[in-house]
Amino acid sequence: MAEMLTDLLQNIYKRIAQLGKSIQDLNTSLNALNINIEEKISNLTGKLEEFSNEIHVTQTKHIDAVKEIGTGTTKELKVIQEGLGLDALNNLIKKLEDFSNLSEGLLNQDTVNLLLSEAIDTVKSLKESLKEQEVIE
Numbered sequence: 001m002a003e004m005l006t007d008l009l010q011n012i013y014k015r016i017a018q019l020g021k022s023i024q025d026l027n028t029s030l031n032a033l034n035i036n037i038e039e040k041i042s043n044l045t046g047k048l049e050e051f052s053n054e055i056h057v058t059q060t061k062h063i064d065a066v067k068e069i070g071t072g073t074t075k076e077l078k079v080i081q082e083g084l085g086l087d088a089l090n091n092l093i094k095k096l097e098d099f100s101n102l103s104e105g106l107l108n109q110d111t112v113n114l115l116l117s118e119a120i121d122t123v124k125s126l127k128e129s130l131k132e133q134e135v136i137e
Contacts, residue, residue, distance in 0.1 A: 081087065
């Protein structure tokens, strides 16, 4: 029986030794995996920094290009506006609006009635003058 116990203890010791070796191998593999992950993260971080810098440079170039296009377009539109006389046309429109407002004030119903009445009276007096001249002749 002592022999059985010794064999059993030796088997347990062998299994514990194998388990310890497996744990050490697993620890080595995990360490290698961690190192590999750290390298990948480091590489990824470097690439992201490069990408961010590239985006910043490109963004600045695009903004500058758009500003230049806007400035050039504004200058060209001013030249076109002056060439077409849009300023003079706007001034004419303003003067016509002023004339329209003035006309509305002058041509209210009372003024129109008075002018028509005077015109009718003038036509009647001219008619009477013509009749008197015909009679005299």
